[in-house]
Amino acid sequence: MVRMLTREFGDMIASASQRPISDAALDYARRDLIDTIAVMLAGRNDDTVVRLVQTQRLLADGTPPDILALALQAGTAAHILDYDNVALGGHPGATLIPALLALAKRFPLSGRALLMAWATGYEIWGELRRRHPVLAHAAGWHPSGLIGPVAAAAACASALALNTDQARHALAIAASQSAGLMANFGTPVKALHLGFAAKAGVFSALLARQGITGNDAILEQDNGWLNTWSPHHPADRTTALALGQQDWLLARQPTAIKYYPLCYAAHRIVDAACQLHPLVASRTADIVRIRLTTSQRHSDILRFREPQDRTQSGFSLEFAAASALVDGEITLYSLQQERRARAQVKLLMACCERIASAKADPEREGFALHDQIEIVFRQGDTLCSPPIRYATGDPRVPLTAQQRRKKFDDCLRWGGISENITGLWHTLQNIEQVPCIGEMAIYHLLECDQ
Incomplete structure (x- = not known):
């Protein structure tokens, strides 16, 4: 029997702040907030973000940008370097946290309330994801652009303490704003998908707060959100919500914190290449073939065999493997023009051959059992990486505290921030003690320099 999921989601959102939350879930929520703010600040001066802000200023006609503009800017900045966390088939951190930060600039929100709202939005994201047996990628859709508006609306509804009716109407309003095509992967528009989703979430919650209503069966109706986005694979509209039976999803299925600033589909190949680096560093001139084994889905996503710019390079399996084989790492600097254009990297890219894992x-869903690299030398000998099932940063191979702190520092410096990095780190580590997020210096730091 089809459940009244929209109503159940509304009930859950309205009562979420009263539900007990484990220390583990709070720890993961804090970690995700810190990582998302770091990558957001790293991307604040990116050319795409600057052009977006210039457009917003033009539209504002001299008045300060509103919180919807902030949500769009922050969500775009958080994803423009493709360095943000991943989970549940998408990028929940760079969608929901920018929406909540934007909301907190106008409406009083404590640090703990922000973490609870993030956990709520993440819960809704997971509920929607698990009801689709096949990722939206398979049909050419970007999951963050589809699920993001609805989950962001849930997070904002929780932060605004909307009642059950208002919360479900926020979901209905947001459900009509789902969008995002995979064909725009490898272009700046992919980052805009998350900015649009963050903005939609804020706007939907505020519209519902003002009394605008939508279909209160929008998720489960025969022609509603779940079935529409899963036309060839029947969506699950009968299973009860998990939160009433288990701990928060953040504790059960935490995000992966990215170790490399490029599409997550390439991370296992990068890990394999980094492990091979010390063994091939002195023999790169002898390499005649590099066989890259991954899933067909990931090969399709990483579609740029001869990337022309930074964004395309982040979606190039060949670049990811070659750059990591040469340097033993992929950093923000790896994707700069002079590093991408090195002859040694270009030569190794030309040696790459893709193999679809069976x-x-x-x-x-969508992953091969493992990714692997095999290198063939002109002398006839070969070298294979270990099979890589979980990328560095996956919850089963988590980044160390030192690696997370280094990423934070590197991101802020990349974004042109050099002062009081340690102070901001300590403030965020104790975010539950912050009485009003809107009074934090983070908003000044988010402003691009141009």
């Missing part, structure tokens, strides 16, 4: 990961 073994699927039973736990993660």
Whole structure:
């Protein structure tokens, strides 16, 4: 029997702040907030973000940008470097946290309330994701652009303490704003998908707060959100919500904190290449073939065999493998023009051959069971990486505290911030003690320099 999911989601959102939350879930929420703010600040001066802000200023006609403009800017900045966390088939951190930060600039929100709202939005994201048996990627859609508006609306509804009716109408309003095509992967528009989703979430919650209503069966109706976005694979409209039976999803299925600033589909190949680096560093001139084994889905996503710019390079399996084989790492600097254009990297890219794995990961739709690299030398000998199932930063291979702190520092410096980095780190580590997020210096730091 089809459940009244929109109503159940509304009930859950309205009562979320009263539900107990484990220390583990709060720890993950704090970690995700810190990582998202770091990558957001790293992307604040990116050319795409600057052009977006210039457009917003033109539209504002001299008045300060509103919180909807802030949500769009912050969401775009958080994803423009493709360095933000990943989970549930998408990028919940760079969608929901910018929406909440924008909301907190206008409406009083404590640090703990922000973490609870993030956990709520993440819960809704997970509920929507698990009801689709096949990721939206398979049909050419960007999951963050589809789920993002609805989950962001849930997070903002929780932050605004909307009642059950208002919360479900916020979901209905947001459901009509789902969008995002994979064909725009490898272009700046992909980052705008998350900015649009963050903005939609804020706007939907505020419209519902003012009494605008939508279809209160928008999710489960035969022609509603779940079925519309899963036309060839029947969506699950009968299973009860998990939160009433288990701990928060953040504790059960935490995000992966990215270790490399490029599409997550390439991370296992990068790990494989980094492991091979010390073994091939002195023999790169002898390499005649580099066989890259990954899933067909990931190969399709990483579609740029001869990337022309930074964004395309982040979606190039060949660049990811070659750059990591040469340097033993992929950093923000790896994607700069002079590093991408090195002859040694270009030569290794030309040696790459893609192989579609026949073994699927039973736990993660779209993934191969493992990714692997085999290198063939002109002398006839070969070298294989270990099979990589979980990328560095995956919850099963988590970044160390030192790695997370280094990423934070690197991101802020990349964004042109050099003062009081340690002070901001400590403030964010104790975010639950912050009485009003809107009074933090983070908003000044988010402003681009141009």
